[in-house]
Amino acid sequence: MCGILGICLADQDKNVASELFDGCLFLQHRGQDAAGIVTCGQRGRFYQCKGNGMARDVFTQSRMTGLVGSMGIAHLRYPTAGSSAMSEAQPFYANSPFGIALSHNGNLVNTAELKKYLDEVVHRHINTDSDSELLLNIFAAELAKYDKSRVNNNDIFSALEGVFKMCRGAYACVAMLAGYGVIGFRDPHGIRPLLIGERVKEDGQRDYMLASESVVLRAHGFTNYRDILPGEAVIIPKSSHSPEFRRVAPMATYTPDIFEYVYFARPDSVMDGISVYRSRIEMGRKLADNITKRFEAKSLKVQDEIDVIIPVPDTSRHSALECAVKLNLPYREGFVKNRYVGRTFIMPDQEQRTSSVRRKLNAMASEFYGRSVLIVDDSIVRGTTSMEIVNMAREAGARKVYFASCSPVIRYNHIYGIDLADTKALVGFNKTEHEVADAIGADEVFYQQLDDLVACCQREPEIPAQELALTPVVSRTDEYNPISLKGEVPPIDGFEVGVFTGDYITGVEDNYIQELEQIRAQNQRIREAGLNGGMVDAKAESEISMFNSGDYS
Ligand SMILES: O=P(O)(O)OC[C@H]1O[C@H](OP(=O)(O)OP(=O)(O)O)[C@H](O)[C@@H]1O
Ligand SMILES: NC(=O)CC[C@H](N)C(=O)O
Numbered sequence: 185m186c187g188i189l190g191i192c193l194a195d196q197d198k199n200v201a202s203e204l205f206d207g208c209l210f211l212q213h214r215g216q217d218a219a220g221i222v223t224c225g226q227r228g229r230f231y232q233c234k235g236n237g238m239a240r241d242v243f244t245q246s247r248m249t250g251l252v253g254s255m256g257i258a259h260l261r262y263p264t265a266g267s268s269a270m271s272e273a274q275p276f277y278a279n280s281p282f283g284i285a286l287s288h289n290g291n292l293v294n295t296a297e298l299k300k301y302l303d304e305v306v307h308r309h310i311n312t313d314s315d316s317e318l319l320l321n322i323f324a325a326e327l328a329k330y331d332k333s334r335v336n337n338n339d340i341f342s343a344l345e346g347v348f349k350m351c352r353g354a355y356a357c358v359a360m361l362a363g364y365g366v367i368g369f370r371d372p373h374g375i376r377p378l379l380i381g382e383r384v385k386e387d388g389q390r391d392y393m394l395a396s397e398s399v400v401l402r403a404h405g406f407t408n409y410r411d412i413l414p415g416e417a418v419i420i421p422k423s424s425h426s427p428e429f430r431r432v433a434p435m436a437t438y439t440p441d442i443f444e445y446v447y448f449a450r451p452d453s454v455m456d457g458i459s460v461y462r463s464r465i466e467m468g469r470k471l472a473d474n475i476t477k478r479f480e481a482k483s484l485k486v487q488d489e490i491d492v493i494i495p496v497p498d499t500s501r502h503s504a505l506e507c508a509v510k511l512n513l514p515y516r517e518g519f520v521k522n523r524y525v526g527r528t529f530i531m532p533d534q535e536q537r538t539s540s541v542r543r544k545l546n547a548m549a550s551e552f553y554g555r556s557v558l559i560v561d562d563s564i565v566r567g568t569t570s571m572e573i574v575n576m577a578r579e580a581g582a583r584k585v586y587f588a589s590c591s592p593v594i595r596y597n598h599i600y601g602i603d604l605a606d607t608k609a610l611v612g613f614n615k616t617e618h619e620v621a622d623a624i625g626a627d628e629v630f631y632q633q634l635d636d637l638v639a640c641c642q643r644e645p646e647i648p649a650q651e652l653a654l655t656p657v658v659s660r661t662d663e664y665n666p667i668s669l670k671g672e673v674p675p676i677d678g679f680e681v682g683v684f685t686g687d688y689i690t691g692v693e694d695n696y697i698q699e700l701e702q703i704r705a706q707n708q709r710i711r712e713a714g715l716n717g718g719m720v721d722a723k724a725e726s727e728i729s730m731f732n733s734g735d736y737s
């Protein structure tokens with residue numbers, strides 16, 4: 185999972201970089217490994233600043249002043265293909281044809297086929313292990329087919345049709361053609377999110393923004409916004425400044441990844457018409473119902489067995505509070521979070537994740553001592569957090585520790601841009617709930633059922649009127665007519681839930697999962713060798729490459 189962003193300002197004399205930087209801060213939770221911005225100046229030249237680190241570290245003031253131009257794109261990376269190498273920070277750039285920059289969120293699942301095609305058929309050089317570089321080059325190769333010195337919207341849409349025919353997997357993208365404009369597109373299943381918004385200025389001119397989450401659009405005044413649909417593309421040309429939308433591939437299914445609602449997205453975002461906050465509230469409510477049933481089945485009353493509900497900050501807070509309300513039990517913030525430690529799950533290596541949990545969360549004995557506690561988290565993935573948390577609760581004197589997860593047992597790889605670890609590294613892999621409880625040291629674990637989770641993530645009438653006005657629900661049979669910003673967004677068909685079921689919406693190429701696991705193992709070896717000061721016969725983390733600047737001063 186990554187964050188992507190693109191802005192095209194109406195006033196070509198203004199620089200967009202500071203607004204892109206600000207937007208990146210709103211999307212930082214989607215990727216902490218690398219950040220990048222590419223802007224395009226009036227003479228059609230690209231200006232780039234990217235590298236490993238958080239947005240605030242990469243985009244120093246002096247570097248920002250060099251980013252000129254009224255349009256630009258940005259990326260916050262959480263690596264899920266390739267490695268954490270600096271050279272894989274995005275946006276990626278290809279000079280031919282025309283000059284293209286691209287930010288990608290998602291994972292392609294037919295990379296072997298694409299690599300072969302790029303090498304053997306169109307002879308394009310790929311300099312990293314990133315699938316996003318493949319995607320960019322497929323787009324470039326499709327555009328090159330027109331053999332024109334200047335393209336128009338039709339050519340770009342046709343090139344995208346070619347991209348959609350070749351690429352399989354998850355891809356929400358924001359791209360920029362030098363001197364031309366900003367482009368957005370979303371894969372035919374709508375697995376990863378992408379929205380477009382418009383900001384009408386006092387003089388009547390309109391600025392446009394493309395972003396992974398609605399929270400950025402709102403915060404920057406792009407209040408007229410909607411989701412890009414699966415298989416849909418939009419071009420915002422700098423010259424006309426009037427966005428053109430087109431369906432470049434049939435909508436295969438409208439199935440966003442349910443994990444966005446469980447963990448990744450910010451609660452104050454509304455994606456595909458579903459409020460993340462509301463869905464998390466529902467998750468807490470459903471969890472409470474199931475926990476009640478589980479105790480009732482043993483002829484026990486939950487209120488006699490549990491003294492207090494404690495969330496694992498941050499993501500599970502809203503669900504845990506609602507769970508406590510429904511169970512009529514007190515809710516206490518027993519863990520205090522150190523706000524200077526980022527999201528631990530999206531850290532690249534296990535050692536870092538384990539020590540970060542302890543640095544990030546501190547248990548207050550006053551809330552645990554002598555009590556039977558129910559700890560609520562949004563998910564149990566590798567079990568890193570839950571294991572440490574249970575330990576900490578016991579060290580703080582808890583008498584009994586129950587652990588509840590707002591999502592079902594995660595038993596399979598996540599292959600669409602959320603690096604949920606190798607199957608074997610998942611604490612739920614090949615285990616019953618009982619065995620998971622043993623593994624994390626809890627007295628008992630409670631998992632959400634998949635049907636219930638799906639039921640929690642629905643569009644509902646209570647969504648604020650402003651959101652609803654922008655995403656009116658229409659029948660799926662309605663014709664797609666090249667839509668405007670006020671276009672109609674059809675109901676979703678369901679969700680991508682492969683991590684829970686092992687059935688992936690796009691299917692996967694033979695050996696893709698093994699390939700992912702090999703890459704992860706190789707990255708791990710590189711990291712370990714680096715930590716021990718050694719060398720390995722592989723691309724090093726801070727390799728000398730086309731992009732080799734770690735100096736942000
Ligand atoms: O089982 P694990 O492998 O430990 O992963 C699951 C944990 O990771 C995430 O928290 P994270 O600290 O990343 O972010 P948060 O502060 O938003 O909850 C998630 O919310 C769980 O707490
Ligand atoms: N999480 C993502 O969306 C990552 C995008 C891309 N696959 C990369 O690894 O850079």
Ligand SMILES: [Mg+2]
Pocket residue numbers: 496497498499500561562569
């Ligand atoms: Mg968490």
